[in-house]
Amino acid sequence: DGGITQSPKYLFRKEGQNVTLSCEQNLNHDAMYWYRQDPGQGLRLIYYSQIVNDFQKGDIAEGYSVSREKKESFPLTVTSAQKNPTAFYLCASSSGPLNSPLHFGNGTRLTVT
Amino acid sequence: DQQVKQNSPSLSVQEGRISILNCDYTNSMFDYFLWYKKYPAEGPTFLISISSIKDKNEDGRFTVFLNKSAKHLSLHIVPSQPGDSAVYFCAASAVHNQGGKLIFGQGTELSVKP
Numbered sequence: 001d002g003g004i005t006q007s008p009k010y011l012f013r014k015e016g017q018n019v020t021l022s023c024e025q026n027l028n029h030d031a032m033y034w035y036r037q038d039p040g041q042g043l044r045l046i047y048y049s050q051i052v053n054d055f056q057k058g059d060i061a062e063g064y065s066v067s068r069e070k071k072e073s074f075p076l077t078v079t080s081a082q083k084n085p086t087a088f089y090l091c092a093s094s095s096g097p098l099n100s101p102l103h104f105g106n107g108t109r110l111t112v113t
Numbered sequence: 114d115q116q117v118k119q120n121s122p123s124l125s126v127q128e129g130r131i132s133i134l135n136c137d138y139t140n141s142m143f144d145y146f147l148w149y150k151k152y153p154a155e156g157p158t159f160l161i162s163i164s165s166i167k168d169k170n171e172d173g174r175f176t177v178f179l180n181k182s183a184k185h186l187s188l189h190i191v192p193s194q195p196g197d198s199a200v201y202f203c204a205a206s207a208v209h210n211q212g213g214k215l216i217f218g219q220g221t222e223l224s225v226k227p
Binding site: 004006035040042045058107109 | 218
């Protein structure tokens with residue numbers, strides 16, 4: 001079954017620690033995205049990558065970093081510089097053409113205390 | 114600056130009746146619009162889309178209407194079913210001008226009561 005796998009589903013960290021969220025896809029999609037969902041704010045774009053070894057900042061990239069060393073993988077690191085890291089994080093991919101719909105993973109709920 | 118707005122955070126509808134979810138946008142460069150449906154603790158799933166060259170697109174019980182002059186789109190679900198209860202996000206992109214990044218609205222939580 002093709003799809004996007006995000007792990008873990010729930011993640012707890014202490015303030016000041018970096019944490020990396022995993023996203024793997026077997027859809028052979030070129031483009032991958034990271035979004036953050038907060039109550040009442042919809043989905044906001046953190047980073048995206050249109051091709052391997054290339055990525056761009058989205059609207060709220062501060063405090064986050066990504067890498068795209070393989071087509072299948074697009075991990076997101078939430079650094080200690082991110083002021084409000086507690087959120088629901090969603091990874092997505094698309095086949096490339098700009099009007100192709102996004103396929104989303106089931107998300108990771110990160111709680112930082 | 115919220116370029117895509119869903120002003121109703123929630124909507125409650127009786128089973129069998131029509132559900133109408135609304136979305137407004139401010140960026141006149143947007144030329145492609147999508148609706149996603151999201152259940153709790155899951156990722157959104159694509160529902161239906163419309164290009165700015167059309168004013169209506171229909172897929173089964175779901176119809177999206179686009180009014181470009183009013184910068185408004187709506188999703189009609191008829192007849193509504195309890196399984197339609199979810200959060201619905203509209204999204205827009207400027208495919209030919211601004212790199213095609215999707216901008217999402219805040220979401221509307223639909224509750225369909227039996």
